[in-house]
Amino acid sequence: MPQPNWFAHYASVFDTVEINASFYSWPTIANVQAWRRQPGGKGVVYTVKDCELITHVKKFKGTKTLIRDFGIIADILGEQIGCFLFQLPPSYRYTKARLAAIVSQLDPKRRKALEFRNKSWWNEEVYRALRNAGIIFCSCSGPRLPDELVRTADEVYVRLHGRERWYHHNYSDEELLKWASRIRGSGAKRAWIYFNNDYDAHAPDNAKTLHRMLAPFRLKRMAPRPT
Incomplete structure (x- = not known):
C-alpha cells in the first residue's frame, strides 16, 4: 500500500506504538504534534522511549531537569500518552546508589517503565524500590x-x-x-x-x-x- 497509508493500517490492528526515534534524537514540539496528526492515528496510544542523553550518556547523573523537560511530551499528547520508557545499557550494573539516583529523579505523576539490560537488576531490592515508587519494571x-x-x-x-x-x-x-x-x-x-x-x-x-x-x-x- 502507499506509504502515507501505513500508519492508518497499523492503527487498525494495534492499540499502541512505542516511539524509539526519541531515544536517538530529542523530539521537538513539532515532532510530537505530528504524531498526533498522523492519518488514522486518532486514539492510538504512544509510549515514548527517553533520550539516550539521560540513560546512556549521563546515566542518570544530574538528569532530573532533563527528565522533567522530556516529560512535556505527555502534556502535548494528552490522553494519547502511554509510558515513558527508560532503557539502560548492558554495562550498567546494579548498585544501591544507582537505584536510589534513578528512583529519586523520576516524576511520580508520569507513567514510567525501566528496562535493564544487565541481569544484576533482577533482585528484590530493585523490585521493592520500584513498587514503593510506583515504577514499572520492564520485563x-x-x-x-x-x-x-x-x-x-x-x-x-x-x-x-x-x-x-x-x-x-x-x-x-x-x-x-x-x-x-x-x-x-x-x-x-x-x-x-x-x-x-x-x-x-x-x-x-x-x-x-x-x-x-x-x-x-x-x-x-x-x-x-x-x-
Missing part, C-alpha cells in the same frame, strides 16, 4: 536475561527482542503462550507489550498472535485508555 525477553515477568506496579510492561539473538527471532506459539499465561496470571490492570524490530520482520505476526491469545483476557480486563 525483557532477550539473550542472557532472566526469562520471567516481573510486576512492580498495577501495570506490566514487556519488550520482546528475541530469546537467543537480539532482533533476530521468530517467537513460536509455545513461547507466546508462555508470555500470555504470565500476563494473564500477573493480575495487572493493563499490559504494555511491544515486539522490537527484527531483521526478518517477524514482529508484526508475533504481535498479532499474542494479541489474539490475549483477546479473551482483554475483553474481560481492559481498562479505559490512560488519561
Whole structure:
C-alpha cells in the first residue's frame, strides 16, 4: 500500500506504538504534534522511549531537569500518552546508589517503565524500590536475561527482542503462550507489550498472535485508555 497509508493500517490492528526515534534524537514540539496528526492515528496510544542523553550518556547523573523537560511530551499528547520508557545499557550494573539516583529523579505523576539490560537488576531490592515508587519494571525477553515477568506496579510492561539473538527471532506459539499465561496470571490492570524490530520482520505476526491469545483476557480486563 502507499506509504502515507501505513500508519492508518497499523492503527487498525494495534492499540499502541512505542516511539524509539526519541531515544536517538530529542523530539521537538513539532515532532510530537505530528504524531498526533498522523492519518488514522486518532486514539492510538504512544509510549515514548527517553533520550539516550539521560540513560546512556549521563546515566542518570544530574538528569532530573532533563527528565522533567522530556516529560512535556505527555502534556502535548494528552490522553494519547502511554509510558515513558527508560532503557539502560548492558554495562550498567546494579548498585544501591544507582537505584536510589534513578528512583529519586523520576516524576511520580508520569507513567514510567525501566528496562535493564544487565541481569544484576533482577533482585528484590530493585523490585521493592520500584513498587514503593510506583515504577514499572520492564520485563525483557532477550539473550542472557532472566526469562520471567516481573510486576512492580498495577501495570506490566514487556519488550520482546528475541530469546537467543537480539532482533533476530521468530517467537513460536509455545513461547507466546508462555508470555500470555504470565500476563494473564500477573493480575495487572493493563499490559504494555511491544515486539522490537527484527531483521526478518517477524514482529508484526508475533504481535498479532499474542494479541489474539490475549483477546479473551482483554475483553474481560481492559481498562479505559490512560488519561
